[in-house]
Amino acid sequence: MPRLTRIAGPALLALVAFAALLVALVYGGASAKPLLEDPGAVVRYGLPIASLFTDLGAALTIGTLALGTFALTPSRPEWARALDIASAGAAFWTVASAVTGFFTFLSVSNVRVTADAKFGESLAFFLTNTSLGLAWLISTLVAALVTVLCFAVRGVTPVFLVALVAGAALIPIAGQGHAAGTTGHVAAVTALGLHIEGAAVWLGGLLALVLLRPVLDRPRVGLVLARYSTLALLCFVVVAVSGVASAGIRLGSWSELGSRYGVLVVVKIVALVVLGLFGVVHRQVLVGRMQNSPAARQGTFWWFVSAELAFLGIASGVAAALARTADPVSAKALTDTGAVSPAEVLTDSPLPLEFSPLRWVSGWNLDLVWLLACAFLVAFYVAGVVRVRRRGEAWPMGRTIRWCLGLVVLFLATNGALNVYERYLISAHFVLVGLVAFVVPALLASGAPWTLALVSIAKRTDGSRGPREWLMLVVRSRGAAVLTHPVSGVVLLAASLWAWLFTPLFRWSLTTYGGHTVLVLQLVLVGWLVVQALLGLDPVRYATRTGIRLAVVGGTVVVAAVVGIVPALGDGLLLANWYGAMGRLWGAPPVADQHEGGVALALIGVVVAAVLAVVVAVRAGRRSEG
Template sequence: MVNRAVRVLGPAVLLLVALIALFATLAYGGGAAAPELTRDPGALVRYGLPTAKLLFNIGAAGTIGALALAVFAFSRDEAGYGRALDVAAGSAALWAVASLASSLFSFLSLGASLTLDDRFGDAYAAYLTSIESGQAWLGTTLLAAAITVVCFGARNQVVILVTAIVGVLALIPISQQGHAAGSADHDAAVTAIWLHMVGAAVWLGGLITLALVRNVVAKERLVRLVERYSSLALACFVVVAVSGVVSAQIRIGSWEYLLSTYGVLVLVKSAALLALGLFGAVQRRIVIRRMADAPAGAEGRRFALLVVAELAFMGLASGVASGLARTRTPIPDTPASELTDPTPAELLTGRPLPPELTLERYLTTWDFDLLFTILCGFGLFFYLAGVWRLHRRGDRWPVHRTVLWVAGILLLFWITNGGVNAYEHYLFSAHMLAHMMLGMMVPVLLVPGAPVTLALRAIRKRQDGSRGAREWIMWAVHSKVAGVLANPIVAAVIFAGSLWVFYYSPLFSWATTDHVGHWWMVTHFLISGYLFVQALIGVDPVPYRAPYPLRLLLLLGTMAFHAFFGLAIMSGTGLLLADWYGAMGREWGPSALADQQAGGGIAWSVGEIPTVILAFVVAVMWSRDDSKEAKRRDRAAERDGDAELNAYNDMLAARSDRR
């Protein structure tokens, strides 16, 4: 009876509360009111669009959350794993249908009339294939439909992991529609919306999955699943809270607007999220322990009460969030193209041109990227937590590894959030400095930190056949893909070859003009540099470790390739991205071409500093390795009377006798 109540009442309460909250928000905030200056698309569209988006969010949450639990909480052989994938498949189907409905309502909201003739079909098809918002809805619909098919047919956990990653990335196109393109805060808003959607999806979808798998898992297994879900939910709460604060700050701006219509709705949503955070704290500290100690059957009532209450508050937060998307913000969301007298920099970047770059501004200016701020925060926290766990159980971890890792994370944070990030959209030289630091200096600090070794030592090994962080790291280290990428020759080719491929292809334009492309650029530079440095001086486990002569040869070859690239940029007489750096309207500093040539000098000179450090470290490691080998041979000779040398001399004597 309790199982049925959880499976039926929980999702029903979620949907009911979400719809009530949505319509109340629309009524209070005027999100569904008839427009005054444009054609009214009708009440069906005005209420249908936010309702479809609400179902879109719930479907996406059910999909991503169920896949996350399937990957990190269940073993492949238990019944709950199959049920979780069924939940993901059903949710993905809802996601696809709601996405298609949202595209239709979005098209109708532009002023089109719903008819059954060919002209409407042609116009709708043109919207889906030619207009940016229509393309986003179409792409998301196709991805959700593909995820539905995979979840119905696949059971391999690696395939499910890839599917979960695709689901997370499928939210990016819609997050890009949530803030006016070309406005000053567009990039920050897109990042905050996407992170908010991902965190809420894992949080809400995981809870829905727990409710729907309750009847196929035993009591002891349920306690373990709730523990694992609670860990995921805690991380999601941090992401949702931080991204929510950033989104509210962008749209509200100052304290004086906090009690505006939009501000009051933000407060209601924040109260619901704080209540959910309180539920999570109670869950981690009280409910899980009582569930473990309760007699058979009694734990179900506590679980049911907790799940239904959490789903009700999640429904409230989801409904208000969907209504907020249709509510006018206190600060106008005006793209640069609609400004009275926009500057070239504002038309290109959405922001005014910053003041002239100086060393002081390089060090004190901040332009925060929420994604990399959170990643750096998590990277610092989990590494130090791992070191602390080893310390508590009496194990030692070298202090210099911790110092290097912390320094690398702090440098990564400054590159992605500091003055370099603030000026790289306007100066090629700042962009090249970011590239060199991300691809070479940051990995030189991070690789000796040995994060994989620390994780394998600090994270508890699972015994139930499921895959946690430790098991997935082990799989990644021993996978065929890792074997190829970790090969020193492959890593060197990727590291050096990507210089030419990136700067002399459309990738450079995409990474400069599109925020998602910027994410890709930073990730690529960091990973390619990390793989190369790992192949040279890494101590983490890898499928193949090259001999030291080959390492030095690869390093020298890469250094020469790198210097040649820098000289090519320095001696170039044409701008690589003339319609961007050459059209910025910048009156201070060097010309666009001179600045580009300075960027080539940075690639040649600054980029060689980490190379020299690497060469020195490789030489020291080689020397120490030879010393260790000599000591090993000396100890062996003491034990066996130098049997190896005697055998070698006997072999030479025998050859001499035969001749």
């Protein structure tokens, strides 16, 4: 690839992003002088510019690390070059983040820069005692840590862990973004977090691909490009869905598309649509040509990549400007001085309508993380089944149905009526716990997804780690050997349910989105361990005998009964200063509602365990007959 095309891509990205940012700042009004407490033109323009550079540095770091752990081979020169690129990106990210934090302080405090001790004390107080300042301090420190780690580690697994650390650095910033001022705070922050994480991997991976070109020979370019294309497709879906959700939350209604904020949203959507078309061309045309075409055609391809980076620059610049532009919903919220109910004080959301059987169908509170997770898992499973059957091999339809049904239940539990009412009705929370701890794992584990993945995903021969290699690493690990022991599952299930229902973790799972997400994920995984020990469909180290499996069933019944009966028979209300302080005038009283929820939890667990006992007994009978 000519040196000009290598330079043109990153240069176009930076220049177009910068130009789009300035135009969007002026058009959206973010660059105009405020009526009160103007921080000055340097801060008004410097803050969004620094934020843009922070985003680009974070994207280069995270995207390069993600591309490395998924597409590159550690024994080749591309690996060391990728880590050098990631470390340089992280160093740039660190500096840009520090500058952004400093400009943020000047913007919110409206103080002049001086060399005296008072200014330093004010800055230190902002960074250590305010949520906004602490978010930027954490992000800057993590970026600095990633810079060091990129030099210190060279193994694939450590680099993957560094990538996770780098991605985590964006979470505090997402929590303090423009979404914080909107109604539906949790949904807005979640959408923003998914958006910036997906965009970072997408943009940074493409930048890394361009910068790695000098150390990739012709066949490797096509191979790495094909792997990046898969990552980019997943990121495009995440960015598109989260972007639409985020825009809907901030605009409030379709009529606001004509506002200045709405026009900028439309510009960003158009840029994303064009980028989606670029992705189609990548997957359908260019990947194959890059693997088979002569070198003369590769120059055209890299100019095509430069054009794609230019559109990514438009999207990045407009996104940075939107973060500084007042959205219609936030502006309306500032003028809303209505009375606040006790439920709204506790949850930041008004008390929902009275729960009724109809609410099981009409009640929705979308959780983008679990919505996308369920959609991706269904798509991956179906793609695996199609690939296996195209080879002429069979895959039981029952497994596919149970897998999809399990994800439907998980989707309903995390996005439907239970997600609406669990913070107001303890019975709804108990039912959700029963579904994700017992029903969902039973259905998902009976789909044998690990086995399907291992037989459907092609094995790599170039020393890189793809999905199959990562799965095999997990299956063969010592931790998996301990966790998949039949006793481990029951013990972990009992400890987990007790901790989530009778310790301070209960409040954490209700009052924070992170706690709620960890609750669902952890209970699904622990329940999976129990069901896997009973069914034995996926590859594990231990071959469990029928007698031990029935003992596991008995232990599961005891666990479900105890964690359900204790709140069902208790006179005191769990988390009384939460469920008892909602000001709810409809439905059963809180203590009676708790009793009903405890009974429901026990019934769900016992019924699922009984069904699994029948399955174990039937399978044992078939083996004895055979």
